[in-house]
Amino acid sequence: MSRPVIVVVAAGPGVSGSVARRFAREGYDVALLGVDExxxxxxxxELEGLGVAVGHAVAxxxxxxxxxxxxxxxxEHTERIDVLHFNPSAFREKDPLELSVPELLExxxxxxxxxxTAVQAARPFxxxxxxxxxxxxxxxxxxxxRAASLGVQKAGLRNLVRSLDAALKEDGIRAVSVTVRGTLGQDERFTPDRVGEAIWDAAHQDEADWRTEVPYPV
Incomplete structure (x- = not known):
């Protein structure tokens, strides 16, 4: 396969969909993974309408x-994975006095x-x-x-991205998280498409000045 490939984990109609469309417009074939078929x-x-090959799996x-x-x-099908985008998080409206340890770990x-899981599976490709x-x-x-586990998830995600970048960079593979500094829909800056554009830009930043965390908006 000659075209680059992006795998979108937790694909759906929001930011992940915008990311998929943004990369597809640049000629990336797309693999979608999610829970809602x-x-x-x-x-x-939608992506096939942009002229790219698309695969999907429910998991x-x-x-x-x-x-x-x-x-x-x-x-194995595409023989390459050029970008792995990770999107999921769990929103559970419970404060730290209500949240149980099993719920937090879940x-x-x-x-x-x-x-x-996703990076370890994608790494050979x-x-x-x-x-x-x-x-x-x-x-x-x-x-x-009131959503205590979400902050723990996002802090842990950012930390793991930094560790992944350190582990992968000697092989020329880089990792970055885009910190969305607002709520989707609060104004015109926080549309899924705007965030998708920020993720595209973060993936294509100059490697000589690579940042493992990019705030949006700057």
């Missing part, structure tokens, strides 16, 4: 075996552990110039106490 099929149809991101197998199938397994991108959040720095 109807949403995946809708997005796949629970917290299911390590299923997620790993799906990403390996994508890589949410972290999705919002942080899923990235570990990535080469120099490959990129790992992740949708971060201001919750990492300013958590809302």
């Amino acid at each position: 109807e949403q995946l099929l809708t997005l796949a149809g 629970d991101i917290t299911d390590v075996a299923a997620t790993s197998a799906a990403i390996r199938r994508f890589g 949410d972290v397994a999705l919002g942080v552990g899923g990235l570990l 990535m080469s120099a110039g490959g990129r790992v991108t992740a949708t971060g959040s201001l919750a990492a720095d300013k958590p809302w106490h």
Whole structure:
């Protein structure tokens, strides 16, 4: 396969869909992984309309075996993965006095552990110039106490991205998280398409000045 390939983890109608469309417009073939097949099929149809090849798989991101197998199938089919975009997080409206340890661990397994699973599965198909991108959040720095697990997820995600970048950079693969410093829909800056554009830019930043975290808006 000659065209570059992006794998979008937790694909759906929001930011992840905008990321998929942004890369597709640049000629990337797209592999979609998510839990809602109807949403995946809708997005796949939109992407095919842009003239790229699209594959999709339904999997629970917290299911390590299923997620790993799906990403390996994508890589074996395309023979390359150039960008892995990680989008999921769990929103659970419970404060720290209500949140149980099992609930916290369940949410972290999705919002942080899923990235570990995805990168480990994708790594054999990535080469120099490959990129790992992740949708971060201001919750990492300013958590809302009524959704305590979200702040833990986003802080952990950012930390893991930094570790992944350090582990991968000698092979020419870089990792970056984009910290969305606001709420989607609050104004014209915070549309999924604007955030998708920021993720595109972060993936294509100058490697000589690489940042593992990019705030949006700057």
